[in-house]
Amino acid sequence: MSKYVFGVDIGGTTVKLGFFDVEGNLLDKWEIPTRTEEDGSHILPDIAKSIQEKIAEKQVNVSEVAGVGVGAPGPIDSEGVVHKAVNLGWGTFSIKNTLEDILHVPVMAGNDANVAALGEMWKGGGQGSKNLIVVTLGTGVGGGIIVEGKVLTGAIGAGGEIGHIHVEDDEAECCGCGNKGCLEQYASATGITRLAVRKLAESDKESILRGGEISAKTVFDAVKQKDALAIEIAQEFGKYLGDGLSVIAGVVNPETIVIGGGVSKAGEVLMEYIKPHFIKNVFHANRDVKFALATLGNDAGIYGSAKLVLEA
Amino acid sequence: MSKYVFGVDIGGTTVKLGFFDVEGNLLDKWEIPTRTEEDGSHILPDIAKSIQEKIAEKQVNVSEVAGVGVGAPGPIDSEGVVHKAVNLGWGTFSIKNTLEDILHVPVMAGNDANVAALGEMWKGGGQGSKNLIVVTLGTGVGGGIIVEGKVLTGAIGAGGEIGHIHVEDDEAECCGCGNKGCLEQYASATGITRLAVRKLAESDKESILRGGEISAKTVFDAVKQKDALAIEIAQEFGKYLGDGLSVIAGVVNPETIVIGGGVSKAGEVLMEYIKPHFIKNVFHANRDVKFALATLGNDAGIYGSAKLVLEA
Structure with missing residues (x-):
């Protein structure tokens, strides 16, 4: 046995x-x-x-x-x-x-x-749900879709590659995958840093981010200190990720969306920036989807x- | 038996x-x-x-x-x-x-x-594939996702509701669902008519569409006659649908995308406007996805x- x-x-x-x-x-x-x-x-x-x-x-x-x-x-x-x-x-x-x-x-x-x-799904932030989107915000953006308790593998194993869905037409820089305007370019740790560097260069606003190390962690630490420029960066991140997740939810109709990876260590504050965009644009049948943080880490x-x- | x-x-x-x-x-x-x-x-x-x-x-x-x-x-x-x-x-x-x-x-x-x-999948345009996206371009845009031969139903039966994925931030009119910027507003028969009416009002260009009945059918008939304005409308339609399908493919990694509904009666010409946008923005693992027309009709x-x- x-x-x-x-x-x-x-x-x-x-x-x-x-x-x-x-x-x-x-x-x-x-x-x-x-x-x-x-x-x-x-x-x-x-x-x-x-x-x-x-x-x-x-x-x-x-x-x-x-x-x-x-x-x-x-x-x-x-x-x-x-x-x-x-x-x-x-x-x-x-x-x-x-x-x-x-x-x-x-x-x-x-x-x-x-x-x-x-x-x-089994032992982490998605326990109790059988239909889930798990998005991992690390160096890149990874993902996994669970449908009725099973992994959505796809034709050749590329199901759930949600880091490379197209979310922006007006992007000049290439993603690691070769395309332009992938979700990963805005919602990964690297992407958030990129948004921050751009925003600091474009804006004259005072910010505790100026002169220091720029990373997803320092951005969200600054957000927690109510730094206005950091909040603008978080809003941009939240718009891309919230809109992107609304589309993915429209396709799969999940019970729960689990957010993991290094960026998720910022905690519940992430949801404040993601959820309003998600709710605004998602199909009404998905408006009650639960958001949860991943709990199993590595x-x-x-x-x-x-x-x-x-x-x- | x-x-x-x-x-x-x-x-x-x-x-x-x-x-x-x-x-x-x-x-x-x-x-x-x-x-x-x-x-x-x-x-x-x-x-x-x-x-x-x-x-x-x-x-x-x-x-x-x-x-x-x-x-x-x-x-x-x-x-x-x-x-x-x-x-x-x-x-x-x-x-x-x-x-x-x-x-x-x-x-x-x-x-x-x-x-x-x-x-x-069983007897129509998707025969031979087990992972499919079927998009139905009728009065609205309907959809169905097949994963390993089974319908992706979702948590409450709203899986595959791809007509209402968000594809445009700058939309003033509401979709039937209450949101703004849904795929259905650009890729359904009604949506194509709406794009055409807008384009005719904005542009001074000559077109065989002027003065006649405006519908998805008359637009694609004019495209076949190489009407420049009708081609612009088809390009706009193709951009929204091609980009939208690239995102959905990024989530589900299908073998085949089947296009059906009244609009699909325009035939293979549709693919000329959809596929370039799809190929441009889709994750590379999905670049060989087959496109097919639905064959079972009603x-x-x-x-x-x-x-x-x-x-x-």
């Missing part, structure tokens, strides 16, 4: 691993380095070895392991095939088959942002990848 | 009914009036009676009927509960339970636009509601 499940979150420099019981209690977590050399060919064998060691250490019988879930940064389809993950040096191959051949337990795989969304990926196995 | 299935599409004035074999061959179709008086309380009993008569007429054994699928204009959740359908006089109740109590066969129900999308609803039963 299945008692345990492993959740794995592969990042560009470290792999996070979690050992859970099937109720979702995190019994142990640890990290190993991500060896991206030789086209990332060591990554999955390293993970398998680490899991086998943990199984031995915990004196668990392999028959008690429900499986291993894996989240990785790249498009991964519902069959567990990754379609290029440049950060890891990976081309196109089946993560599922590769790991199952070594470990002889069921393996499921998904895009890291999608899997983190599933984690927030553990969302290991929770979600474990859940991927249990949901299968 | 199940051999047959019924598909029902409830409209404001008529109910369309289809009798199919389980492979999806349409064996018979007919219509009955939609009696909206007395809070629409006759509608479902009328449908049940009509189906019972058809079963008798065709000398089918009830045990051979897989079930009855129903599409109706309103938010209908995945349990078959309608949450107000104003056009039919309906409040909130279970379509599924009401019809099952009379007919004693399985009943499934869904929003009419979502169900029509499922029909286009029968999409009966096909899709039948499929709803077979997918359950």
Whole structure:
């Protein structure tokens, strides 16, 4: 009988691993380095070895392991095939088959942002909802859409790539993806810094931001001190994100929108700037959508990848 | 053994009914009036009676009927509960339970636009794809999102309401939904007419549209005759719809986008105006999404509601 499940979150420099019981209690977590050399060919064998060691250490019988879930940064389809993950040096191959051949337990795989969304549904800010939008405001903007308790993977694993929806026609600078006017250019930590630098250059207004370090954190710290210029920056951020989320909600009709990533550490103040724009432009059936902050932080990926196995 | 299935599409004035074999061959179709008086309380009993008569007429054994699928204009959740359908006089109740109590066969129900999308996936322009966006350009803009072969219903049945995603900040007129700047205001038949009337008033350019009847049809007929002003209108339409679809594709990562409704009768010329904007702004993973015209016309609803039963 299945008692345990492993959740794995592969990042560009470290792999996070979690050992859970099937109720979702995190019994142990640890990290190993991500060896991206030789086209990332060591990554999955390293993970398998680490899991086998943990199984031995915990004196668990392999028959008690429900499986291993894996989240990785790249498009991964519902069959567990990754379609290029440049950060890891990976081309196109089946993560599922590769790991199952070594470990002889069921393996499921998904895009890291999608899997983190599933984690927030299961044990984080989205608990109790089955239809969610999870938006992660970090260096970039990541996202995951959950529909009736399952990740919206899409045709080739690019479902929920909401950082790159087009929200502004009049943008001169390119996004990392090559397009212009992506949500990520305004709502990520980097995007907020960019908005702040622009605003400081355009405006003569006094601001505690002038002369200091400019980051999403310093902007929202200044907002909390009622700095007028910082508030203008937050309003701009809120307009793009609120409008963008209203469109995404129009497509998926969620119960809850969960906001995570480094920027979300600013806390509830974010909602003051996002929600008015969301409410103004969203279709009336979505006006009661709940907003919540993510609660799992960097553990969302290991929770979600474990859940991927249990949901299968 | 199940051999047959019924598909029902409830409209404001008529109910369309289809009798199919389980492979999806349409064996018979007919219509009955939609009696909206007395809070629409006759509608479902009328449908049940009509189906019972058809079963008798065709000398089918009830045990051979897989079930009855129903599409109706309103938010209908995945349990078959309608949450107000104003056009039919309906409040909130279970379509599924009401019809099952009379007919004693399985009943499934869904929003009419979502169900029509499922029909286009099964036997129409989206055949062969499991992840689709279907957009219906009629008096309004309706939509349906199909994820891994199933309708994206959403929390309260408002999934895929893409006519009301916000695409324009600078709109003075209200949409029927009460918001301003909805996709429907630019991409529906009514919206195209509105764009045309505006353009004709603003511009001094000669046009074969001047003095005649203005409709989506006359605009696209003029486009085919290379009328410069009509082309400007089509470009504006294409920008809103292409950009809007690029955002929706960013959320759902479809294989195919199917365009239906009265406006789609203009044919392939529509794609010339939609696709360049779509390609320009869509996330690169979605750049190869196929575009197709809907092929089932007004029968999409009966096909899709039948499929709803077979997918359950």
